[in-house]
Amino acid sequence: MNKPYVVGMDMGGTNTVFGIVDARGTVISKSAIKTSTHDDVNLYINDIYVELMKLINTAGGIEKIKGIGIGAPNGNYYTGNIEFAPNLPWKGVIPFANLMADKFGIPAALTNDANAAAVGEMTYGAAHGMKNFIMITLGTGVGSGIVIDGKVVYGHDGFAGELGHVNVMRNNGRLCGCGRTGCLEAYASATGVARSAREILETSNKLSLLRNIPSADITSKDVFDAAMQGDEVAKEIFNFTGKILGEAFSDFVAFSAPEAIILFGGLSKAGDLILKPIVENMEKNMLNIWKGKVKVLFSELKEDDAAVLGASALAWEI
Amino acid sequence: MNKPYVVGMDMGGTNTVFGIVDARGTVISKSAIKTSTHDDVNLYINDIYVELMKLINTAGGIEKIKGIGIGAPNGNYYTGNIEFAPNLPWKGVIPFANLMADKFGIPAALTNDANAAAVGEMTYGAAHGMKNFIMITLGTGVGSGIVIDGKVVYGHDGFAGELGHVNVMRNNGRLCGCGRTGCLEAYASATGVARSAREILETSNKLSLLRNIPSADITSKDVFDAAMQGDEVAKEIFNFTGKILGEAFSDFVAFSAPEAIILFGGLSKAGDLILKPIVENMEKNMLNIWKGKVKVLFSELKEDDAAVLGASALAWEI
Numbered sequence: 357m358n359k360p361y362v363v364g365m366d367m368g369g370t371n372t373v374f375g376i377v378d379a380r381g382t383v384i385s386k387s388a389i390k391t392s393t394h395d396d397v398n399l400y401i402n403d404i405y406v407e408l409m410k411l412i413n414t415a416g417g418i419e420k421i422k423g424i425g426i427g428a429p430n431g432n433y434y435t436g437n438i439e440f441a442p443n444l445p446w447k448g449v450i451p452f453a454n455l456m457a458d459k460f461g462i463p464a465a466l467t468n469d470a471n472a473a474a475v476g477e478m479t480y481g482a483a484h485g486m487k488n489f490i491m492i493t494l495g496t497g498v499g500s501g502i503v504i505d506g507k508v509v510y511g512h513d514g515f516a517g518e519l520g521h522v523n524v525m526r527n528n529g530r531l532c533g534c535g536r537t538g539c540l541e542a543y544a545s546a547t548g549v550a551r552s553a554r555e556i557l558e559t560s561n562k563l564s565l566l567r568n569i570p571s572a573d574i575t576s577k578d579v580f581d582a583a584m585q586g587d588e589v590a591k592e593i594f595n596f597t598g599k600i601l602g603e604a605f606s607d608f609v610a611f612s613a614p615e616a617i618i619l620f621g622g623l624s625k626a627g628d629l630i631l632k633p634i635v636e637n638m639e640k641n642m643l644n645i646w647k648g649k650v651k652v653l654f655s656e657l658k659e660d661d662a663a664v665l666g667a668s669a670l671a672w673e674i
Numbered sequence: 675m676n677k678p679y680v681v682g683m684d685m686g687g688t689n690t691v692f693g694i695v696d697a698r699g700t701v702i703s704k705s706a707i708k709t710s711t712h713d714d715v716n717l718y719i720n721d722i723y724v725e726l727m728k729l730i731n732t733a734g735g736i737e738k739i740k741g742i743g744i745g746a747p748n749g750n751y752y753t754g755n756i757e758f759a760p761n762l763p764w765k766g767v768i769p770f771a772n773l774m775a776d777k778f779g780i781p782a783a784l785t786n787d788a789n790a791a792a793v794g795e796m797t798y799g800a801a802h803g804m805k806n807f808i809m810i811t812l813g814t815g816v817g818s819g820i821v822i823d824g825k826v827v828y829g830h831d832g833f834a835g836e837l838g839h840v841n842v843m844r845n846n847g848r849l850c851g852c853g854r855t856g857c858l859e860a861y862a863s864a865t866g867v868a869r870s871a872r873e874i875l876e877t878s879n880k881l882s883l884l885r886n887i888p889s890a891d892i893t894s895k896d897v898f899d900a901a902m903q904g905d906e907v908a909k910e911i912f913n914f915t916g917k918i919l920g921e922a923f924s925d926f927v928a929f930s931a932p933e934a935i936i937l938f939g940g941l942s943k944a945g946d947l948i949l950k951p952i953v954e955n956m957e958k959n960m961l962n963i964w965k966g967k968v969k970v971l972f973s974e975l976k977e978d979d980a981a982v983l984g985a986s987a988l989a990w991e992i
Contacts, residue, residue, distance in 0.1 A: 430963065440962045488830040502929065504829070509822055511931025512806040513967065516822075521961050522925040526843075534961055607840040611820065611929050613829025643839050643852055644758045645748065649831065 359422040361415055363408065364668025366469055367391060367428040369443035369496035372400075374408050375661075376415045377668035381480055383661055385411045397446045401459050408460075423463040424456055425670030427472025427663050429497065434514035436466045442533035443497045463674040469493070469663055471508045471517060473620050473655075474501025476666030482618050482656040489616045490608055491655075492519065492601075494623035497533065498541040498548075504612055519608060520545070524600050543600045546622050549576035552593045564589035580626050594626060598633025605634065606641035609650050616651035620662060624654050677740040679733055681726065682986025684787055685709060685746040687761035687814035690718075692726055693979075694733045695986035699798055701979055703729045715764045719777050726778075741781040742774055743988030745790025745981050747815065752832035754784045760851035761815045781992040787811070787981055789826045789835060791938050791973075792819025794984030800936050800974040807934045808926055809973075810837065810919075812941035815851065816859040816866075822930055837926060838863070842918050861918045864940050867894035870911045882907035898944050912944060916951025923952065924959035927968050934969035938980060942972050 361384070365374040368391060375386035387407045394400035412418055430441035436453025438444065453466040474491035477483040483491070483503070491501040498520030502509040509516045520541035521534055529538020530551065542548050553566055553574045565582040566574055566589060582590035605617055623630060635652050642650070655662055679702070683692040686709060693704035705725045712718035730736055748759035754771025756762065774782040792809035795801040801809070801821070809819040816838030820827040827834045838859035839852055847856020848869065860866050871884055871892045883900040884892055884907060900908035923935055941948060953970050960968070973980055 504822055504827055504834075505825070507823070509930055511822070512933040513931050513964075515963050516929065516931035518928040518961060518963075522928050523921065523959065524844075526921065536959065536961070603841065603844065607925070608929070610836040610840050611834065611926070612827055613831050613834035615830040641841065641854070643836060643854070645833050645836075646831075 359420055361420050362422050362668045362671035363412070363424040364472075364664035364666070364671070365404075365424060365426045366472065366663030366667055367426065367444075368469065369429065372404065373664055374404065374411075375664045375668070376411050376421075377665060379672075381665055383664060385414060386664065387411055392445060395445050397450055397452070397455070401455055405459055418460065418462060421462055423465065423671035423674040424460060425472070425667040425672075425674075426453060426456065426464060426466040427469035427667040428452060428466055429469055429499065430515070431466045431468045431471075432514040433465075433467040433471070433510050436464070438466070439515070442535070463671075465670040465674050467508070467510075467667070467670060468499065468501065468515075468517060469667075470499030471501040471510075472666035472670070473499075473663045474503055474508060474666065475669050476657055476662040476664075477618055477620070477655055478503060478506075479669060480657060480665055481662060482653045483616065486615050488612065489614045489618055490519070490612065491618050491620055493621045494544060494546070494619060495621040496546060498545050502612060519604070522604060522607070524604050540600065540604050544597055544604075544623070546576040549579055549593060549597055549623065550574050552596055553579050553590075556589055556593060560589075562589050566590060576623060580629070583626070583629050591629070594629040595633045597623075598630050599637045601630075602634040602637025602639075603641050605638040605652070609638070609642055609646050613646070614650060616653050618653050618655055620655040621659060627654075677738055679738050680740050680986045680989035681730070681742040682790075682982035682984070682989070683722075683742060683744045684790065684981030684985055685744065685762075686787065687747065690722065691982055692722065692729075693982045693986075694729050694739075695983060697990075699983055701982060703732060704982065705729055710763060713763050715768055715770070715773070719773055723777055736778065736780060739778075739780055741783065741989035741992040742778060743790070743985040743990075743992075744771060744774065744782060744784040745787035745985040746770060746784055747787055747817065748833070749784045749786045749789075750832040751783075751785040751789070751826075751828050754782070756784070757833075760853070781989075783988040783992050785826070785828075785985070785988060786817065786819065786833075786835060787985075788817030789819040789828075790984035790988070791817075791981045792821055792826060792984065793987050794975055794980040794982075795936055795938070795973055796821060796824075797987060798975060798983055799980060800971045801934065804933050806930065806932045807936055808837070808930065808932045809936050809938055811939040812862060812864070812937060813939035814864060816863050820930060837922070840922060840925070842922055858918065858922050862915055862922075862941070864894040867897055867911060867915055867941065868892050870914055871897050871908075874907055874911060880907050884908060894941060898947070901944070901947050909947070912947040913951045915941075916948050917955045919948075920952040920955025920957075921959050923956040923968075923970070927956070927960055927964050931964070932968060934971050936971050936973055938973040939977060945972075
């Protein structure tokens, strides 16, 4: 094959991971840079260029690369733009696929990071063989990739599947990064879990290992560690988060009746701590016709690889 | 053509309408029976048989009919069953398409009544030429037909698109016919509007024309008539109903990013009384990327015809 490789790139609110992928879906090399420290998108692309060209040159040079597939928050598959992404340093509309194509001199295509993860999961992971599922990414933000009849749902404008921004708290909901209140993301993201911890510690006198950490420094990882040591407050936080997610999932099921909802990203590492309250509350809130029928599964791919592989799949089709 | 006609049948919670449709989509004859008065599904089918055979015989006899397409609440496209429909007199699982095929001796296919209406709208109505839209039926219940990439979404099990049963009131929500609380249907259906009227009249001393009607007898039509005469309480009820719908629509948009949401059924006759608060609240609650981009339209088909035409389209494909 003249061009045996593609690049897959996963842009998160915190980190950006990219890798060279061959036609069999093997990530042959991988690297990463920080997303959050780049206020200027051109400097960000410069830094990616420096790191990624090292991998590309090791693989035989740019002429071996068919194209670049990118998964990015608020990425528009139809236009290649990133538009109004609340968790990225750049505001407004960024023609990111075009900027990358110009920089590298090869074609680039872009989609929502969660859509890319869904494609990765369908091709190589827990959704293998499934035609109808929803991927929920629980990271810095909450994203989603919806697959119906074997195809990612892009909608009329290319932005379908922003389930992190459905409303789960109509009254007195938390302020979300998108500027609205009560979004699922404000509760079920890693930062949402940390906020839940601060709220419960500040509004109660309950004993907790989390009180040993300065309130502003508490992370979702700290909550997980405390829960694993039996801390009741930490377990309560996971139950609360799982309840919010499970209730939201029952509405998602009413929309597309998926075979499974697949959890991906940092928070899914909490295992049964988060899975049990999700399933319990989803079952309790679903219509009778779906009770006991919809699976909730964890991603079977390594966190970095799923998104990189999913994004890379775009590049074969450019 | 050997079999130039199909039958389209729309089963509502109150009435069942059926008609003979030709290949150009003309409803050449039509009749109806009550749904709600039939506790036994076999007697219901007998009554349909008597009425429908009159139309069929006038059209040249059963050998002129290719098949029967049925739109029914909780209808499963894959199995032909009606399963656990909260607004029908029959409980559990009813193999309705098979019962009809056996009774008439011709093939029968079945889908959700709202899915059938969506197909009718896409073929002959306001959604003509659209690939991505959501049909919301505001009748005895609240139903939905979701179209993505030009195809009705059936999901893994054939039941996708039950948007009348997403939760719009997590705490102290109204009891819904499905047995759960807080469903959209408990607020935005014709009966939901009548409930809103009773609630506001019982919990306030506000003057209203609606107080001239015995509380238990108030219908959504009464609320409409009062609002058209300038009644402030009636207008408040439409604003409340529109707010609930608009907020829910903003979440539907986050799912499938449709070009339009199309309103169908009795309540949509309220025109601007319901449309204005829907659009206002949908716009207020949507993510920035969708503001000003998603149309809310009324069905352009006569209420009976849309569902009959949509259901009949199924029968050509049997």
